[in-house]
Amino acid sequence: MQLRKTGQSALSVQGIPVKHLVALLVALLVVLTAAFWPESNTEPTTTHTLTTSSTSHPPSPQIRYRAANQPPETRHSGDLELTQSLPDEDEHALTILDDALLAQTEPEAVEIVEDEIQLEYKIAIDQGDTLSTIFDQVEIGQTVMYQILAADEQLLALDILRPGNLLTFRKNPETLELDEMELYIHAGNQVIYRRVDDQNFEFIEVIHEGDWEQEIVAGEIYGSFYVSAIRAGLSKAEIHEINKLLGEQIDFNRQIQAGDRFQIVRNSQYVNDEFTGQTSIEAIRLQQRSRAYTAFLFEDGNYYDSNGESLTRAFRRLPHNQNFRVSSNFNPRRLHPVTGRVSPHNGTDFAMPTGTPVVSIGDGVVTRVENHPFAGRYLEIQHGSTYKTRYLHMHRIDVRRGDSVQRGQRIGLSGATGRVTGPHLHFELHINGRPVNPMTANLPMASSVPREQLAQFNKRVDELVSIMEVAREEQFAMRRDQNQPGT
Numbered sequence: 001m002q003l004r005k006t007g008q009s010a011l012s013v014q015g016i017p018v019k020h021l022v023a024l025l026v027a028l029l030v031v032l033t034a035a036f037w038p039e040s041n042t043e044p045t046t047t048h049t050l051t052t053s054s055t056s057h058p059p060s061p062q063i064r065y066r067a068a069n070q071p072p073e074t075r076h077s078g079d080l081e082l083t084q085s086l087p088d089e090d091e092h093a094l095t096i097l098d099d100a101l102l103a104q105t106e107p108e109a110v111e112i113v114e115d116e117i118q119l120e121y122k123i124a125i126d127q128g129d130t131l132s133t134i135f136d137q138v139e140i141g142q143t144v145m146y147q148i149l150a151a152d153e154q155l156l157a158l159d160i161l162r163p164g165n166l167l168t169f170r171k172n173p174e175t176l177e178l179d180e181m182e183l184y185i186h187a188g189n190q191v192i193y194r195r196v197d198d199q200n201f202e203f204i205e206v207i208h209e210g211d212w213e214q215e216i217v218a219g220e221i222y223g224s225f226y227v228s229a230i231r232a233g234l235s236k237a238e239i240h241e242i243n244k245l246l247g248e249q250i251d252f253n254r255q256i257q258a259g260d261r262f263q264i265v266r267n268s269q270y271v272n273d274e275f276t277g278q279t280s281i282e283a284i285r286l287q288q289r290s291r292a293y294t295a296f297l298f299e300d301g302n303y304y305d306s307n308g309e310s311l312t313r314a315f316r317r318l319p320h321n322q323n324f325r326v327s328s329n330f331n332p333r334r335l336h337p338v339t340g341r342v343s344p345h346n347g348t349d350f351a352m353p354t355g356t357p358v359v360s361i362g363d364g365v366v367t368r369v370e371n372h373p374f375a376g377r378y379l380e381i382q383h384g385s386t387y388k389t390r391y392l393h394m395h396r397i398d399v400r401r402g403d404s405v406q407r408g409q410r411i412g413l414s415g416a417t418g419r420v421t422g423p424h425l426h427f428e429l430h431i432n433g434r435p436v437n438p439m440t441a442n443l444p445m446a447s448s449v450p451r452e453q454l455a456q457f458n459k460r461v462d463e464l465v466s467i468m469e470v471a472r473e474e475q476f477a478m479r480r481d482q483n484q485p486g487t
């Protein structure tokens, strides 16, 4: 819209004296500056500057609060009840209008006033953005940023900003201080950092379960399994998981042959018809000429072969080899010593002298090695799709992101980095993305489906096999039709 108006002026450029042209350019510059300068106190300009500034933002993700099929699950560090208190974007705009003005203005005019004192900023994360550069961009000081990072210590959601994430900043209409910052991770997951007093923020995690849709990914192998699986639409992480689950039975480098077929039953999460990027593999079948290799996800979160034998290697309970005292337990209702508000402790603390070896409690892949002002030097390990562990305040980390680790492997030395009162290891266990008590959680220690659940497991296997049979029949049919690889 802006461009079209500029275009009109450009038509008459040739007939205008240079002086006027300069004036025109200056005016245009003012208009543009007003549109992009966040806290500009200039008079309301014209409607089209507004249009520019609003189209420069990504589409509002606000809708997710209202259009959810079911009430979202929320997890937060405060003791207030949530969703109904989520702020309405429009409310901010309206509070700075008096009634008389409101009565006579059109919707565009409301936006102009909002632009005059901008209270809300939406920032789409680009490659290379850091929290620090974004705070500079919206002109909010580092002190506030550190207050938010302190609130994020138990969640660590701000440590992995990715392109596609959105940050929304909402300022208080009176004090113009930051009231809250919202991190939009995907349609199924948002985190709100809300001010509780002039020094502290709390986090509120909004989780929409949405719908999981089932699909079959099937393919025939030509070249490597990896290449064939990518071509069929599996992600790198999914292929890694398949390799891990079937790797004890079959050597993916030597025993795979051209013409072998695979079928994967996969669930993908959608919230309001938007794919969240979250998937879960329900069943795997790799079909060779004379035998099939299978894996089935059971309701306990573990994978078994068709006989009910576990394909997930057992975990150990403790991330260290000595009997260290637990200095602070997992406690989702812990009270914050300063604010007196609920501030969850999402892990177990072990009192360990700096320099004590820390070990991974299971086989997995290192997904994070970070340094956080409050969590200190920490790492995260993904164990299949169900389990994840975190080890905080480390003195030294001996593995890198992307490394595969084994159960019991030393991953570094404990320490006292970040905000601590003394040296200790803060250890977290997450099951399906939720932190649980690492000392009591149900971890795969058994090697097969318990006998009393075997009938139920077999029923599930039959269901999944019949789903995959359909894909296999189609693959055969396709092969008869075209008899040509890779299309």
Ligand SMILES: [Zn+2]
Binding pocket: 328, 345, 347, 348, 349, 425, 426, 427
């Ligand atoms: Zn802790």
